[in-house]
Structure formats: structure tokens, C-alpha cells
Amino acid sequence: MTTTLRTAVVIGCGTTGTSVALALTAAGVRVALIDDDQRALTEAVALGAGAAWTPDLPPADLVAVATAPSAVVDVLHSAQSRGLGHVYTDTAGTKDIVCAEAELRGCDLKGYVPGHPLAGPDAAGRDAADAGRFTGRPWVVCPYETTPDWALETVDALIEACGAYRVDLASHVHDRIAAELSHGPHLVAAALATRFADSSEAFLGLAGDGLRDAVRSAAGDPWLWSDVLAHNAGPVADVLDRVAGQLTRAAAILREGDSCAPLELAPTLEEGRRGQTALQQAAERRTVQDAPTGGRV
């Protein structure tokens, strides 16, 4: 570990915060934990993620705010007011509103680097905190134009400790990408899965792996996800409207009922197969070894 990151405070002991704390602790960083929920805090301490924060601690090299998007700026402002650390970052899944509100609220932007480790809420069905949760995965940062190098260096050390690699994006670009790759698909999975909330066991027993795969990400926490979606409203709505339009058109072709229906549906299915293949191949190419240390999208 570099000398820029020897002590850290992690605020929020959910899956993401505890995973980050575990990775930092494993990398030799002294981690202090904060959570209003005493049970979450106790669990994180028991997992070995760090010690409970105490007021006598000196300012840490890094403070990571790992709360739901709508809470980040309040928590950040309060932490900066109390002088908990020198450099601050967050892990929220939306960035545009968070970045703008931090500025409006008068947070110290020189010491704050907005961030989003991508494995988080996207790691469908895996709720357990894990030091390896972000290993080999992209970690998006959205620096302000005025962000100084010393702040970025500390965040680089955090990303390195988590085994991730840094990808710099403008906050609105991040949010569009997150809507396409994660937020929109999450709501589609949830919509598909609602049908099965009150079904008979005999009916559900006929379901195959394809359906279970398709709805797996709907397992995510509904309150965290509704917060994320509302914080990325425009880009997510665009994705939902596009998919809804495709489904409505396909339904119309089917209801038309003429013999050309297969011919009219096949191009969408073919394009979908190409998209599925492209996603699969991208995953197979990306290994920890060849992960870039930075990237443009």
C-alpha cells in the first residue's frame, strides 16, 4: 500500500461499504466504521472490516461514504464539517445529481472525488460483503475540473486496495451508461418477476433456468433500488420507454396474426442474439490480468 492511504473511515456498513472496508483492512489500512444502524456496524466489525469509529481519532487519509444516493451529500457535508478526513469519496450508483448537489450544498469539492465501484448493486443475488467484491472490476470516478491530484492519488490507492481499475467518466455519461447496463435492466427484471409473486407452486415448478436467470437481479433491495432509479430518472426512463416500445411493437406484430409474423420478429431476435453474444464475449475477454488501469468509454 502506498503511503497516501494508511487510515480510512467508511460511513455506511451495507454490502458495498463493508466490502470496501474488508478490502482496505486486508491491504493493511486501519479502518474506522460508522453506521447509524448499530446492528449493521456490529456485524461489519464482527466480519473484521474494521473498528467502530471513535471521536478521538485524528482525521483519516480517506473517508468513503457508502450510503444510498439520496443520503450521500448530507453525510458528506456532515463528515467534512466534523473534519473526519482529508480526502472524501462515495460509492453511490448515480453520480450526476450527487455531484451537482455536493456543489450546491457547499461541500469542499477539492477534497471530494465522486466514485462508483461497478460490481456493487449489479452483483445480482450476492448480498454478502466480500473483500473481493470489486476485484478486476471497473471503478468509475467523476472528478470535478478542479479536483487536485493529491485527492485522486488517495482514491487511486483505495481502488488499488480493492483490486479494481479506475475509469474516468463525466457524471452524466456515467449515469447514461449505468441506466443502460444496470438501472434499466433492473426494472425490466423486476417487472417480469412481479407476475410470479403469488403463483402456485405447480406453476412455478414448470419454470426453467432461462427465466430464473432473467429475473435474478430483481433480488436487489427494493428501497435502495428505488432511490437509485429516482436519482437517475431521465436516463432510466429513456431505457424503459425504448424497451416498452419494442415489446409493444412485437405484441402488435403477433396480434396482427398474419403469416409474416415470424419474418417480422426474427430481426429483433437476431439483433438480441448479437447483443447477448457481444456481452458474453466482453466478459470473457475481461480478466483481472488484462484489466486496463484507466479507460475511456
Next chain:
Amino acid sequence: MTTTLRTAVVIGCGTTGTSVALALTAAGVRVALIDDDQRALTEAVALGAGAAWTPDLPPADLVAVATAPSAVVDVLHSAQSRGLGHVYTDTAGTKDIVCAEAELRGCDLKGYVPGHPLAGPDAAGRDAADAGRFTGRPWVVCPYETTPDWALETVDALIEACGAYRVDLASHVHDRIAAELSHGPHLVAAALATRFADSSEAFLGLAGDGLRDAVRSAAGDPWLWSDVLAHNAGPVADVLDRVAGQLTRAAAILREGDSCAPLELAPTLEEGRRGQTALQQAAERRTVQDAPTGGRV
């Protein structure tokens, strides 16, 4: 193996037909294979699924038609005219139109038991033929009111040889269920995946497991699937319209942009999570050991 099934003809050496043939051969049934596509036939023979059918063979105990839905009735009628066997079944993923057309076309209904082994096109991403493809899985049959017991007994022997269990359904009930559990979700996955057909590698590299799971079933053959969807048009259109409506409503809530959006979205996400949990639990309860030998839905 019972004495009701010692010889079989499998027409169609795709994944389903070859898998059925492999299971029958493994169970000691002598299997003859037919496919217009010489390459598919040769591959199935090479896999040990059986021998190529020859005109000197006596009528088989069972003929299984394993083609796309739109081809089943033509193939069935021709096979019955040529006297290839005593009992006939098919494996198509839609049943209502197939059952009605077989009647209209004047097929011998006494010797024909419409069927659908459920693992088939739903076994997302696994295209390889496999004798165990239907092990522990439901095998739907849609007998006519006039179907005699001797025909059902032969099909029971087929289902047993494949390690599956029989579920009796009316054809229109099967099609509604298939639309909900498989056909509708397949088109949703394809629609979601179209977005990624021509994306940059850097963009795709940011995708997580949740998205790859969600679109996995879009890997299916576009031509086979468009045939299946068109053969189950009404029920599939109902599913697509319902999901499209949910996505459109969610998009409207998001565009409204008021602070209640998370509150308004959470119930859908919560219901989706319940549905996801129900599907997962149903899969965990269902093992080969406790699979019923029949079922009502």
C-alpha cells in the same frame, strides 16, 4: 425399459431431437434418425444418438417429431401416411395450434399424443444435445379426449427413458403457461439485448453479471424462436403488453420527477423481489427425487 418401447424414430436432429434420441439409446431403445439436413443427421449419428433411418425398417413403437412448431403437422401427417410407427408424439414448444391443425389436417389422432419436454428451448445458452437434458424436468402432454391408453403408455415410456415426469395440460393452458414462463420472457431478454449488438468494447466491459444473466436466453436460435412466438401469438402478446405497460408506467413516474418517485416505484420492485424469490425457491424444492409423476397446474 418397458416392453412398450423397444424401437423409435426421431424426426429432426436439432438439440431437442438429438437429446431425446441419446436418452432413448442410453435406455436400450433402438433409434432410427431422420433429418433433411444431412449434416445434422450425420452429427447426431456420430454422437451415438442412433442410426440413420432406412426404408426397410418395420414400423417403430414410437415416432417423435422434433421440429419447429410450424413444421410438426406436415411432418406428422407424412410420417403417418408412410406408416413409420404405431404411436406418434412431438416436442414443439407450442401446443394449441399444433393440436388443432393435426385434427383439421386429418392426422390419425388415436396414435398421436402432443407433447412438450420443458427443458428444451428454455435451457438458456446450452445448445448442445445431451441425454440428460430433460432429467428431472416436466414433460407436458396434451392428450385428446379420444387418446387411448396404449398410446399414452408408449409416451410414458419415452418420458421415463428421458428421466422426466409427465404433466397433463389442456393445450391452451400449456400455451398460456409457456407464454408466461418462457416465450414472453425470451422476447423481453431479446429486446433488452438489442441495445448491445453494436456497442463498443469499453462500454460492454462495464456490464456486470446481472445484465448478462438477464439477457442469457436471448442466445436462442432466432428462426426457431420467431416460429414459436408466432405459434403462440395471443398469449405472448398479452405478456408483452403487460410488461410494456409496467415499464411505461415506471418511466412516467420517473419523468414526473417529484420526490415521491422512490415511494411509487418501491412496490413494483418489492413485488418483483417476491416473484424472484418464489421462482428461486420453487427451483430449490424441485429435485429429481421428489418430482411428481403427474401434476395439475
